[in-house]
Amino acid sequence: MDKGVLATALGSPAPFGQSQFAFMRGNAFEAKVKADGGAELLRLLYERLGGGAEAPAGDAATPDLSAAGPEGRAARTALALREATAAGGWALLDHPMLALEVAGSPAYLEPDAVVVHPDGRWTVVEIKSFPMIDASADPSKVGAAARQAAVYVLALERVAAVTEGAEVGHQVLLVCPKDFSNLPTASVVDVRKQRAVTRRQLTRLTRVEDIAAGLPEGTTFDPACPPEELDAAV
Numbered sequence: 403m404d405k406g407v408l409a410t411a412l413g414s415p416a417p418f419g420q421s422q423f424a425f426m427r428g429n430a431f432e433a434k435v436k437a438d439g440g441a442e443l444l445r446l447l448y449e450r451l452g453g454g455a456e457a458p459a460g461d462a463a464t465p466d467l468s469a470a471g472p473e474g475r476a477a478r479t480a481l482a483l484r485e486a487t488a489a490g491g492w493a494l495l496d497h498p499m500l501a502l503e504v505a506g507s508p509a510y511l512e513p514d515a516v517v518v519h520p521d522g523r524w525t526v527v528e529i530k531s532f533p534m535i536d537a538s539a540d541p542s543k544v545g546a547a548a549r550q551a552a553v554y555v556l557a558l559e560r561v562a563a564v565t566e567g568a569e570v571g572h573q574v575l576l577v578c579p580k581d582f583s584n585l586p587t588a589s590v591v592d593v594r595k596q597r598a599v600t601r602r603q604l605t606r607l608t609r610v611e612d613i614a615a616g617l618p619e620g621t622t623f624d625p626a627c628p629p630e631e632l633d634a635a636v
Contacts, residue, residue: 435529
């Protein structure tokens, strides 16, 4: 159910959200980074994490990931990852859909991008609109991006486990505007610590069916219910 709608029905609208200006600025920067088949993004990634592979020369695969619903998109993403790994070249997956089990229920996640390297390595790419000044960014914002990327790494590992020759990199590429310009720059962030913490937290969560089993018969969170009934249920 939509928890934001429930909160509004209870008289406590959720106070979070991104301003329209920040949203538009972020979208414009991401479009710039991914223009021309992601040429600039792949250049930055190769500079930071290219390894021994040849540089992508404008021939990176960009598979179509469209499908019906999040479950269909996640299945299409998994297939594209397997095909790109088997092909042994560079591939850029733009807004792939990943699935991760959270407390016994699937959660669907959408990274900005995932790049498949010729050696079978998969790298998560996070594109943020906060600036990187003199090659460093706000530590709190970088930390938040690292925690977010670590969840994507965990979800990718489920697909890699059943994909021959695949390996998920624990170093993610963080792309931000350089200094006070709109030019993209990038840094590598190691998310092994955040991944370990998130994995530990996920294993400790009470499963959804166990929570539901403890609720009184007839409990409902329908926002159309009278406020006092809804408040009691919550």
